[in-house]
Amino acid sequence: MPDYDAIVVGAGNAGSAAAITMASKGLSVLLVDRSDPPGAKNLSGGVLWGNDLAQILPKWQNEAPLERFIQDKKIGFLTDKSSIIIDFKTKIFEDNKVGHTVLRSKFDPWLAKKAKEAGAVVIPGITVESLAKKDGKIIGVEESGDVITADVVILAEGINPRLSIEAGLREPLQDWEVSVGVKEIIKLSPQKIEDRFNLTPNSGMASEYIMGNLEELNVGAFFYTNKDSISLGIVAPMEQLRENGITHTYDIIEQFKEHPSIAPLIEGGTVAEYGAHMIPEGGLGMVPKLYGDGYMIVGDAAGFGFSNGLVLQGMNYAFLSGILAGETAAEAKGRNNFSSDSLALYRQKLEKTYVLKDLKTFKDIRKVTGNRSMYTTYPKMLESILLEMLWERGQPKKKIREILGSCAADLNVGKLKTATDFYYMYRRM
Amino acid sequence: MDIKERLGKTKYDVDKSYAHITVDESICEKCPHHFCVMACPAQCYTIQDGKLNFQYEDCVECGTCSIACDQGSVKWTFPKAGKGVIYKYG
Numbered sequence: 001m002p003d004y005d006a007i008v009v010g011a012g013n014a015g016s017a018a019a020i021t022m023a024s025k026g027l028s029v030l031l032v033d034r035s036d037p038p039g040a041k042n043l044s045g046g047v048l049w050g051n052d053l054a055q056i057l058p059k060w061q062n063e064a065p066l067e068r069f070i071q072d073k074k075i076g077f078l079t080d081k082s083s084i085i086i087d088f089k090t091k092i093f094e095d096n097k098v099g100h101t102v103l104r105s106k107f108d109p110w111l112a113k114k115a116k117e118a119g120a121v122v123i124p125g126i127t128v129e130s131l132a133k134k135d136g137k138i139i140g141v142e143e144s145g146d147v148i149t150a151d152v153v154i155l156a157e158g159i160n161p162r163l164s165i166e167a168g169l170r171e172p173l174q175d176w177e178v179s180v181g182v183k184e185i186i187k188l189s190p191q192k193i194e195d196r197f198n199l200t201p202n203s204g205m206a207s208e209y210i211m212g213n214l215e216e217l218n219v220g221a222f223f224y225t226n227k228d229s230i231s232l233g234i235v236a237p238m239e240q241l242r243e244n245g246i247t248h249t250y251d252i253i254e255q256f257k258e259h260p261s262i263a264p265l266i267e268g269g270t271v272a273e274y275g276a277h278m279i280p281e282g283g284l285g286m287v288p289k290l291y292g293d294g295y296m297i298v299g300d301a302a303g304f305g306f307s308n309g310l311v312l313q314g315m316n317y318a319f320l321s322g323i324l325a326g327e328t329a330a331e332a333k334g335r336n337n338f339s340s341d342s343l344a345l346y347r348q349k350l351e352k353t354y355v356l357k358d359l360k361t362f363k364d365i366r367k368v369t370g371n372r373s374m375y376t377t378y379p380k381m382l383e384s385i386l387l388e389m390l391w392e393r394g395q396p397k398k399k400i401r402e403i404l405g406s407c408a409a410d411l412n413v414g415k416l417k418t419a420t421d422f423y424y425m426y427r428r429m
Numbered sequence: 430m431d432i433k434e435r436l437g438k439t440k441y442d443v444d445k446s447y448a449h450i451t452v453d454e455s456i457c458e459k460c461p462h463h464f465c466v467m468a469c470p471a472q473c474y475t476i477q478d479g480k481l482n483f484q485y486e487d488c489v490e491c492g493t494c495s496i497a498c499d500q501g502s503v504k505w506t507f508p509k510a511g512k513g514v515i516y517k518y519g
Contacts, residue, residue: 104519160492
């Protein structure tokens with residue numbers, strides 16, 4: 001008899017969601033995390049969309065340690081001197097309150113506590129050293145020479161999946177599969193946050209930017225309001241960092257903070273924490289085999305995330321994949337069959353939801369997000385167009401068509417190239 | 430703000446008896462790019478007197494260097510139980 005029905009490695013959103021799902025269905029579950037308190041190694045940009053969380057914790061909006069609900073969502077382009085921002089503020093967000101900023105070091109221990117309340121055994125501060133195998137099947141985990149066994153192991157080890165790689169369940173990650181996220185927490189009083197961003201005590205703002213002010217790199221940036229702090233950071237594709245070869249990741253975030261439209265927003269704030277985390281951006285191409293004899297892979301470890309340059313999501317994919325793996329384990333327990341064939345149900349469930357549907361729909365998104373023009377030329381072009389239209393300089397006015405033509409010529413952009421870029425955006429974004 | 434000063438804001442429980450990442454100096458010596466120096470967000474990799482210098486104490490365990498190093502020098506393991514970075518905000 002194995003020690004547990006299921007062992008979950010990693011108490012992030014995916015792992016804890018899986019543990020809650022299985023424990024609620026009566027399985028004996030061990031949830032281990034290498035940090036104590038659980039989740040203290042975890043880091044996100046910080047916007048959580050909770051539709052899936054509601055499936056397992058219907059009262060999450062009242063109980064979870066949330067920062068502010070997203071009332072105001074902005075997407076913007078930065079150039080050296082300008083920012084061009086679409087500011088979407090809606091009563092719909094206010095009525096639904098599904099998107100919230102969170103701080104993972106507060107949120108994740110709460111979620112792990114919910115797993116414990118559901119009946120899982122939660123042990124933080126355990127670093128699993130390897131997966132235990134027998135006859136090609138995963139039968140448990142090893143730590144300090146001990147083997148703890150289970151019918152199924154759920155790997156929720158995150159974007160740096162050492163155990164999966166070591167056990168040969170996936171290839172080592174490559175440049176094109178990840179971006180490097182660098183983040184800072186800037187302390188700012190609630191009063192200042194609410195005044196500066198036109199917010200109420202519970203409402204919040206989430207902005208994502210394309211940094212068109214970096215000549216050689218396609219970097220995105222984010223800026224989110226918490227209760228009494230700002231979460232801000234940058235997301236830089238590894239492929240481009242390598243190709244560029246002369247830019248320190250820790251300097252890019254400084255360039256973001258020093259931008260003329262960002263610096264005043266954090267004026268008077270103090271840095272409270274600095275951190276970094278990789279982000280899965282390889283799309284469908286980076287997803288490993290998601291299950292096998294005695295195991296399933298969930299969340300970041302499975303490469304589940306979405307990014308199109310302006311939208312960046314991962315926690316929702318983590319919740320849903322964790323829940324579906326948990327359901328699969330419970331059904332496998334009913335059949336008393338934890339073979340690869342039985343656990344294939346996990347993939348079938350994922351195929352029916354947005355997790356794999358999104359990755360399939362946007363399988364060619366890197367042709368857009370990897371396009372340098374999207375980050376350098378087009379923000380500058382937008383800036384030139386707006387300057388022509390909105391800046392009175394005592395010159396004769398031009399029609400939009402002429403403005404477009406002259407701006408494209410100034411930036412040395414060919415019509416065919418532009419048409420092709422927009423065609424790809426239209427087709428793939 | 431200097432990176433060292435920013436890293437100073439982050440909490441760690443450094444394991445003085447175990448380096449969870451090691452590099453093979455003989456490989457680093459011949460490395461054509463030292464991309465790790467640019468990629469690591471925690472400035473664990475620096476060039477000193479023309480040689481690669483590595484320290485694991487400031488590591489935030491993102492795993493970037495395990496991909497950045499394509500020469501086979503970086504050996505990446507998780508820190509021992511509970512050691513390493515401890516985010517207060519995350």
